[in-house]
Amino acid sequence: MVEKPIHRRLVAILVADVVGYSRMMEADEAGTYETLKQRRNHVLDPVVKAHGGRIVKLMGDGVLVEFASAVDAAEAAIELQRKMKEANAGVSESRQILLRIGINMGDVIGEGSDIYGEGVNIAARLEALAEPGGLCMSEKVHNEIQGKIPVVMKDLGLVQLKNIAAPVRTFGMETARPLAGVPPSRGKEFTTIAVLPFTNMSGNADQDYFADGITEDMITELSRFRNLSVVARNTTSSYRGQSVNAANVGQELGADFVLEGSVRLAGQRLRASVQLIEAQTGANVFAERFDREMADIFAVQDEIVEAIVARLFFNLQEVAGVVRARSAKTNISAYTSWLRAGAAWRNGDEPGAREHMQQAIVLDPAYAPALASLALLYAYWRFSEPNAATDAKLEAECQEFAARAIAADKNDPFVLSTVAACLLLVGRVDDAMRYSGIAISMSPRDINGLVARGMIVSYAGLHEEGLALVERGCKFEPLLPPAFLSSLGDCHYLVRRFDAALAAYGSLIDPPIFFRLNQAACLAQLGRAEEAAAIMHAMPQAFDTEVYARNTAKMCALPEDAELWLSGFRKAGALIAPSSGPAKG
Template identity: 50%
Template sequence: MERKLAAILAADVVAYSALMEADEGGTFERLRASRKELFQPEISKHHGRIFKLMGDGLLAEFGSAVDAVECAVTLQRGMVERNASVPESERFEVRLGINLGEVIVEGDDRYGEGVNVAARLQQLADPGGVCVSEKVSKEVEKKLAFEFEPMGGQRVKNIAEPIYCYRVNLQSVRASSAGRPVSLELPDRAAVAVLPFANMSSDPEQEFFAEGLAEDLITDLAKVPGLLVIARNSSFVYKGRSVDVRSIARDLGVRYVVEGSVQKAAARVRINAQLIDARENTHIWADRFDGELADVFALQDEVVGK
């Protein structure tokens, strides 16, 4: 059985069944024209190959994740241009998903988890949008001028583990005058991300306790006037990962990051927490809180109050 590493692009038309019901012949012709005039030439231009056509979608293979992402962005921009000259009732949008992984080679066709994940990412994309796997984001983020917005770990059908994925910001520009990507400036606004607290106990079941504490902190901090708090789904994507806090702040568009750890022993709990100014790369505040498990809510209020 032959295997290879490939970037797989999955495409699917949004609400295709409804469009076909309203105007079967016209919808089919517009889809066929889009494939012939936009998708096929752009995929070829970006060194890709369509290996499967479905009624309202397709699968394409690329040797490079950079080529796949550049092609996807070009396709979505091309769809916007095509829709501009079409009555609103006849327009259709496409979702695109891209994964980088091993695929099984069988003649001109491709199978395996690498293909399956791309298809699931496509389902997670916004209409007119592009969703990529974490592998794709890490491969291309320093090579392309687009921003990649974390969507967190998403659970999808027939795949056991969550898929960590990113939304490609099609409107972003992140390049220097020489055309090379540059780091985004960290914002001055009062915006904070609460990262998942580390479980320092030997009991893996305490992961739920540590996560719950971070979630409660997010809820309480969101009540502070004038403070923007990043949603759990975005900040929890960094769970268990060793990532520089400045990179996290850039990804999430915040200046401040809260991180910490929780250790539970019998009926007592210890919370270590710290607030970091990511722009200055300095600790604004750090403290330890010890108390009875029964008083965990009071400890939590004390952390937020600090």
């Protein structure tokens, strides 16, 4: 069969998003919908048409537009923001429609009326960095419009965008509503967050206690994390009942991020909304809404706090890495290197992650989080690039880093959980169970610790219990990172649900090589031998499947689990010699 050719074209991509859309829909769903409809008909559509653009698709509160040139896209963005500002004249602040706009120039793949590709992804990430009423553009776009459009753009430096391998030089336009204040210091050894008092949207002052309870619980739970500094409640409570600019408040308090939210009780239904805002730019980097039944108000309160904290902590690590990476004045510190390593890891740059983590322990040889992370990176290396010549050396080195991390700080749940994951990968399941158990008791709502604990419990032989923990952690993050998908796939495999494991491993567009090998094992167990053989045939020659298979089996406490993995790989076509002894527990 002849494959259809992939059609690519170079275009300028504009992505726009409505600021505070969830809040506006919550306050007045019908009115907000009607206003957005009018703005599209009288502002968006005419502007796009005037500049030769094409609306690719509408995405709820956002829009994706393509243009033939960067100049057309930039002129359209500027006119769009100007006309939106004019339309907002005389409208109360809470009902104004403010846009963030991101523009990039790059290759896209056309499929029907839609477009795909990294160029689109970069534009979407730039939109998230734009200030309300402003726009961000890539260096490619900025170079094209210089001298052609009378607009001054501010150089924001190189920014590490989520899921984009290389940093992107970014330029930002002044906002329609400038942010006042002095940016907080970026040389701190921690990330500071201010939790503003949650707003009671119920219209009943008697229910203020519920909003206050959410606020107090958020501060308490966030304070559990070592690398987070939480502004004291007495300080943030002074903003209760005030209409404030969250970014300005963050700058006043010296916070990197501000968390604000609202709760509404109506009959037997509860709705809570939460937003995480970056103080430096005013960008809304995380937003979520929770709808629950009110069977037990205090149980519901605990559930919401758990969900918010789990999602928030996962996103905070990523966002903090982006903020510090793009600041030209950031002091080089062990913590900064650790964050950069995390950003590199999430973008698939394993060597870069190891390099930044090594830099962290050079700067501070007793920095426990970096030592623990390096231990896990070295343990993982044995699976991402299995090689008989280096396996024993890496196994010894990762355990040395783990021992140093525990010696430096055995009371940090992140350190304990990360070391536990490392020890699982080298087959020390009992030690992994002990350390992860302590970690989860100290920080029961840490999403990363929860997933790590679940995987360890599964490999210890408690399959259903482990799977339940991993699924509980995964439900808080709609876009699961590779480590979460790997844990989910492994746990499904160990409970003999090979179809579910196959789906988990297949969720990534560009997965690590060992994901493909695990997929082959699943297919073989399902009797789909030809598909499994096709994957094995495509495996890189440098990838030592036998070393990988034996390392995987070594993680299993139960001999039957070890044999389940080995038999799966053998059925798929991997050449694995008979085991000389029982699996190590």
